[in-house]
Amino acid sequence: GKVLVTGGSGFVATHVVHKLLRNGHHVTATVRSSKKGDQMIALVPENLRANFVYVIVEDVGLPGAFDKVIQENDFDGVIHTATPFDPKIQDPQATLKPAIEGTTNILEAAHKYGPNIRKMVITSSCASVISEEKGDWPGHVYTEADWNPITWEAANDGSWAHAYYGAKTYAEKSAWKFLVEQKPNFEVVTICPPYIFGPALQHLDSLDAINTSNAVLYSYINGSLKGKEIQKNGVHLWVDVRDCADAHVVAYEKQGLGSHRFVIAAGTFTNKEVADIFREKYPDRASNVPTKLAEGLTPEGEPVGGKYSVDNSKSRKLLGLEYLPIEQSIVDLMTSLKPLESKA
Numbered sequence: 001g002k003v004l005v006t007g008g009s010g011f012v013a014t015h016v017v018h019k020l021l022r023n024g025h026h027v028t029a030t031v032r033s034s035k036k037g038d039q040m041i042a043l044v045p046e047n048l049r050a051n052f053v054y055v056i057v058e059d060v061g062l063p064g065a066f067d068k069v070i071q072e073n074d075f076d077g078v079i080h081t082a083t084p085f086d087p088k089i090q091d092p093q094a095t096l097k098p099a100i101e102g103t104t105n106i107l108e109a110a111h112k113y114g115p116n117i118r119k120m121v122i123t124s125s126c127a128s129v130i131s132e133e134k135g136d137w138p139g140h141v142y143t144e145a146d147w148n149p150i151t152w153e154a155a156n157d158g159s160w161a162h163a164y165y166g167a168k169t170y171a172e173k174s175a176w177k178f179l180v181e182q183k184p185n186f187e188v189v190t191i192c193p194p195y196i197f198g199p200a201l202q203h204l205d206s207l208d209a210i211n212t213s214n215a216v217l218y219s220y221i222n223g224s225l226k227g228k229e230i231q232k233n234g235v236h237l238w239v240d241v242r243d244c245a246d247a248h249v250v251a252y253e254k255q256g257l258g259s260h261r262f263v264i265a266a267g268t269f270t271n272k273e274v275a276d277i278f279r280e281k282y283p284d285r286a287s288n289v290p291t292k293l294a295e296g297l298t299p300e301g302e303p304v305g306g307k308y309s310v311d312n313s314k315s316r317k318l319l320g321l322e323y324l325p326i327e328q329s330i331v332d333l334m335t336s337l338k339p340l341e342s343k344a
């Protein structure tokens, strides 16, 4: 098939694009500049390059952002990943607007100008699933039925995290609203992953450019948490980027799947577990890895009052997913960063 992937140069999207190409699809990726597009091409294995092109969409949040690329091609599917995911963005609207309007723009363009588009896969997030107010929520099992109750007011309170939670929640809600109201020809699948870890396949200029979620993981070994306490997890769930990419690709490929929301999570983890794995696997850098547990954690690094878990059975059943263990995610991230580490 011929598929459009938005935000193509990102961490998740790069895995999605490579997987699509390996599966024999023709891929058009949107990127924000020709520099990013050329960097993407350079990373595509040579034998797959013939099926890959990029187009420039500088800002997915601008009106009609996707009209031209959809008018000029005959896509049979879209995978929409582009969303700003950067804690350095201060203005809540700079996170909210591209996320929400980017989603409505792609839906509208596909509906108006993509007669043969049969599938719209949207990268949502567990940010639209998990409730911040409920905190650790001991005993709760998150599923596709859960929605983050964040209000528009809270999303605009100036905290980057709140803007991001709001962006993902309101963007996904607008997709489901669009489906009900506009009844497009295509099925809509939303993919809700929590923390995504694993090999960085995307172009990186330097170690400082690592994507937000891997940066959290990498902080356990690069010295930035040295001598500090291991904190309680803010989010208790995680998934490997390859499983997350598989979810997108299977959702795109699978005929007759129907419209669905999927929580794509391997399970729970603790920051202590992450620290232990880094210390064990990279003993020469063990002194960088924090050891002391913050208050409120059991010796195993669990919140003393307990925590929520997740039910990933829908993704296993309908998408056939099997989830990688976190140790593999960590080791493969480190392998992917080796060339940059040896330059640094």
Ligand code: NDP
Pocket: 007, 008, 009, 010, 011, 012, 013, 032, 036, 057, 058, 059, 060, 061, 081, 082, 083, 084, 085, 098, 123, 124, 125, 126, 127, 168, 192, 193, 194, 195, 196, 197, 211, 212, 213, 214
């Ligand atoms: P990245 O930052 O690596 O990727 C985001 C991509 O979106 C980049 O290619 C970025 O381009 C592009 N982008 C951002 N804003 C705009 C805009 N206004 N117009 C056009 N393109 C834009 O992050 P991830 O790969 O981690 O995120 C991909 C998706 O996965 C996002 O939707 C994110 O919300 C979601 N997600 C990620 C999780 C994680 O832990 N990583 C967890 C759950 C969901 P550029 O780099 O050029 O700015």
